Amino acid sequence: MKIAVRYHSDSGNTKKVAEAVALAVGVKAETTSYPVDDVDLLFIGSPIHAGKLPYEITEFFSEVGPAKVKKVAVFGTSMSGKSPAPLFDGIVRPRGIQMVGESYACPGKYLIFKRGRPNDDDLAAAAEFAKKIAAAIDEK
Ligand SMILES: Cc1cc2nc3c(=O)[nH]c(=O)nc-3n(C[C@H](O)[C@H](O)[C@H](O)COP(=O)(O)O)c2cc1C
Numbered sequence: 001m002k003i004a005v006r007y008h009s010d011s012g013n014t015k016k017v018a019e020a021v022a023l024a025v026g027v028k029a030e031t032t033s034y035p036v037d038d039v040d041l042l043f044i045g046s047p048i049h050a051g052k053l054p055y056e057i058t059e060f061f062s063e064v065g066p067a068k069v070k071k072v073a074v075f076g077t078s079m080s081g082k083s084p085a086p087l088f089d090g091i092v093r094p095r096g097i098q099m100v101g102e103s104y105a106c107p108g109k110y111l112i113f114k115r116g117r118p119n120d121d122d123l124a125a126a127a128e129f130a131k132k133i134a135a136a137i138d139e140k
Helices: 013-025 055-062 085-095 120-139
Strands: 003-007 029-031 039-047 069-078 104-107
Touching: 003 013, 013 029, 013 039, 013 069, 013 104, 013 120, 039 055, 039 085, 039 120, 055 085, 069 085, 069 120, 104 120
Parallel strands: 003 029, 003 039, 039 069, 069 104
Antiparallel strands: none
């Protein structure tokens, strides 16, 4: 099974989570500037910007369809700690790509808020999430 990890990160919070996810599944985390091809499971990570996904994410998916990626698993950081999964839903499913039901999200520091996040516990939880998703898909 070929796994890839892509992320967008402006201030480094989502990058930290992407690296924990990638380490857990034995691949390298790359930014959305790196295209994907022939991937069974894509972990995609993003912050939330003004209630939306950054345009880099939308741009990335404009080049991606079911021939390139079979399944997508979402992770992210935001001040609220809310998952960006519902936002991904709107761009991933219309492209005919399956989304894994579970996502991972944690708080990410923003200005004076959520300092120190993601912390070690957040990164450990992200790694567990990645291993669980990868194992579940490998069984099928
Ligand atoms: C321009 C901007 C808009 C943001 N809008 C939101 C938002 O709507 N909701 C939220 O929870 N966090 C928001 N945040 C906080 C970021 O999502 C949070 O700091 C995230 O961890 C940043 O990830 P990054 O370091 O990977 O870029 C915003 C941050 C910026 C810079």
